[in-house]
Amino acid sequence: MKPWLGVDNTRYVQLRLLLALAIATVVTFDSCLASVAAAAESLENRLLRTIAQAHLPNADGAMGRNRRDYIHVRFQYRAHLHAQLAAQSHDQESLSRFVSALEYAAARQQADGAYDLQIPRYLAGHRASTGDLASGTAFFFGIRWGRHVVT
Numbered sequence: 001m002k003p004w005l006g007v008d009n010t011r012y013v014q015l016r017l018l019l020a021l022a023i024a025t026v027v028t029f030d031s032c033l034a035s036v037a038a039a040a041e042s043l044e045n046r047l048l049r050t051i052a053q054a055h056l057p058n059a060d061g062a063m064g065r066n067r068r069d070y071i072h073v074r075f076q077y078r079a080h081l082h083a084q085l086a087a088q089s090h091d092q093e094s095l096s097r098f099v100s101a102l103e104y105a106a107a108r109q110q111a112d113g114a115y116d117l118q119i120p121r122y123l124a125g126h127r128a129s130t131g132d133l134a135s136g137t138a139f140f141f142g143i144r145w146g147r148h149v150v151t
Contacts, residue, residue, distance in 0.1 A: 045089050052081040057097055061104030072128075073115035074136035076105045 055078040057063045064075035079101035086095035108116040115137055117128055128136075 045085070048081065048085050048088065052078075052085050052094065052097075055081055057082075057101040057104065061100035061102075063101050063104075066104070069120045070108065070116070070118050071120055072117050072133070072136045073105045073108060076101050079105075 055063060057079070058067050062070065062076075063078055065071050066075045079098050082094045082098035082101065085091055086098055105115070110116065114133065117133060117136075119126055119128070
């Protein structure tokens, strides 16, 4: 056989086959990676949905210990689960739950930005310090909401 561009035709065919095999491997590998990524995302959404379902706001938007009697905004902190689920999976119901929980908290915010504290009857006689109140507000707003805004 006559060489083509200085390469023996047999060698040329071998190189083309090797190139085709390399391309097929890359395409297949990319497809596998996409499938694995989709499965991981799906698993993450299912896990998040399961956790969020365990922390639903009631009809008033109250969550956690606030469901029985409002105590403090800190107990609304799991609302972030519904915000994350709404953003990740475009779930309108999760968005509604998040807004409901946020409105419940906002209704108890004072003019200076602090939140009401109502000691329940079963804790009568206990008092919260200024540090407890600041910590509770930070726990609700700073730690949980800020983390999801940054990430």
